[in-house]
Amino acid sequence: MAEAGPAPRVLAGALLVTQDDRRRVLRGDLRIESGRLTHVGPDAPREGAEVVDAHRFAAVPGFVNLHGHVAMGLLRGIADDRELAGFLETLFAVDAHRTESDVGAGARLGIAEMLLAGTTTFLDLYYFEDAVARAVEELGIRGYLGWAVLDADKTTQRGVPLDNAREFVRRWKGHRRVVPLVAPQGVYVCGPETWLGARALAEAEGTLCHFHLSETRREVHEHEATTGRRPAVWLDEIGFLGPRMVAAHTVWLTGDEIARLGRHRLGIAHCASSNLKLASGGIAPVVELRAAGAVVGLGTDSVASNNSLSMLREMHLAGLVQKNQRWDAAVLSAQELLDLATREGARALGAEAEIGSLEVGKRADLSLVRLDHPTLVPARPEAIVSHLAYAAAEEAIDSVYVDGVPVVEGRRLRTGDWPQIRAEAESAAEPLWQSRPVRAPR
Numbered sequence: 001m002a003e004a005g006p007a008p009r010v011l012a013g014a015l016l017v018t019q020d021d022r023r024r025v026l027r028g029d030l031r032i033e034s035g036r037l038t039h040v041g042p043d044a045p046r047e048g049a050e051v052v053d054a055h056r057f058a059a060v061p062g063f064v065n066l067h068g069h070v071a072m073g074l075l076r077g078i079a080d081d082r083e084l085a086g087f088l089e090t091l092f093a094v095d096a097h098r099t100e101s102d103v104g105a106g107a108r109l110g111i112a113e114m115l116l117a118g119t120t121t122f123l124d125l126y127y128f129e130d131a132v133a134r135a136v137e138e139l140g141i142r143g144y145l146g147w148a149v150l151d152a153d154k155t156t157q158r159g160v161p162l163d164n165a166r167e168f169v170r171r172w173k174g175h176r177r178v179v180p181l182v183a184p185q186g187v188y189v190c191g192p193e194t195w196l197g198a199r200a201l202a203e204a205e206g207t208l209c210h211f212h213l214s215e216t217r218r219e220v221h222e223h224e225a226t227t228g229r230r231p232a233v234w235l236d237e238i239g240f241l242g243p244r245m246v247a248a249h250t251v252w253l254t255g256d257e258i259a260r261l262g263r264h265r266l267g268i269a270h271c272a273s274s275n276l277k278l279a280s281g282g283i284a285p286v287v288e289l290r291a292a293g294a295v296v297g298l299g300t301d302s303v304a305s306n307n308s309l310s311m312l313r314e315m316h317l318a319g320l321v322q323k324n325q326r327w328d329a330a331v332l333s334a335q336e337l338l339d340l341a342t343r344e345g346a347r348a349l350g351a352e353a354e355i356g357s358l359e360v361g362k363r364a365d366l367s368l369v370r371l372d373h374p375t376l377v378p379a380r381p382e383a384i385v386s387h388l389a390y391a392a393a394e395e396a397i398d399s400v401y402v403d404g405v406p407v408v409e410g411r412r413l414r415t416g417d418w419p420q421i422r423a424e425a426e427s428a429a430e431p432l433w434q435s436r437p438v439r440a441p442r
């Protein structure tokens with residue numbers, strides 16, 4: 001049966017940044033029918049379609065944000081200028097006061113921010129994910145939502161986290177734009193039973209696993225002191241690592257660990273902004289991970305540690321940091337950065353047949369980016385990928401489509417009422433900010 005959706009639409013005459021296998025950039029049309037692309041290139045059939053003149057725009061695949069905690073939108077700026085341990089101290093204290101309702105308000109804020117910045121798919125790790133899932137359905141983004149799992153004695157969740165995750169996955173499986181999954185938080189709050197329980201649940205339900213890994217030296221050293229193994233080695237040895245997994249951060253890895261993650265074809269969410277702001281001190285070995293077989297994408301992490309959900313900013317910073325740190329300007333080219341933000345992120349989610357590039361048969365998840373915005377001039381086809389990776393401002397993103405539905409048009413959110421989303425976020429933020437432990441400045 002055909003999926004119900006808006007009337008067919010042709011975006012005519014755009015500069016198509018296809019991100020297909022040949023990375024073609026060409027002038028042409030996109031025809032969208034029932035949420036999918038049915039024509040990519042010159043001379044799309046126009047029968048029965050609403051034709052939109054898109055010659056002033058580049059059409060770019062929607063960005064895939066491979067790691068975040070969207071509901072933390074309310075906590076932007078709440079714990080700045082501290083390293084991870086001090087940051088988490090504040091965050092855990094505030095976390096204890098969170099309600100399902102304020103998680104919903106934070107999620108709507110974060111989703112609005114992402115859609116307006118061209119992100120059409122995101123991977124999330126949090127609890128009260130039902131509220132996030134409802135926000136995803138309401139605002140029209142695509143959400144891969146991981147229910148956070150940790151040892152029962154370390155959580156503020158009601159009930160047993162693994163049971164909560166199982167129930168969440170069963171409630172939301174089969175929804176069109178909500179993909180539920182299980183998300184063990186990290187080695188510092190998960191013992192072996194939790195890791196293996198999460199893996200067994202993911203296998204039984206056919207979902208992904210998403211988790212934090214080797215973000216700081218302290219995490220690695222403390223884990224090594226208690227178990228005798230570095231985190232990635234330990235996860236491999238206890239039998240956790242396997243297919244359909246995405247690890248966030250992976251800043252502190254040995255060559256042996258890189259090889260293990262590569263062997264399991266792990267997805268990796270590289271979070272350059274978050275790592276730099278929390279002074280993690282290193283950079284993820286993106287080049288070596290990719291060479292070893294891991295599938296690397298980019299993640300913003302939350303706005304408490306970034307403090308933006310912009311994938312444009314993330315591409316820019318990820319590229320500069322790798323080049324500078326490695327004394328090699330050729331490393332992570334503009335094309336590779338755009339790959340990480342689109343098709344590689346999709347591949348890490350196992351969704352490369354559906355999203356990540358503009359190709360016939362795929363979901364129509366894309367942005368129209370103004371070619372007359374100052375940050376995209378000169379708008380030459382041979383420079384468009386460079387502009388997107390290094391220069392483009394969020395304000396250049398005019399329209400965003402998810403599943404063929406225009407969720408942003410003329411820089412206005414179409415699927416939600418922004419003044420209301422903002423007002424709800426402000427009032428939901430109030431008690432959380434009141435509850436934060438205030439520390440004397442150092």
Ligand SMILES: [Zn+2]
Pocket residue numbers: 067068069212248301302
């Ligand atoms: Zn995170």
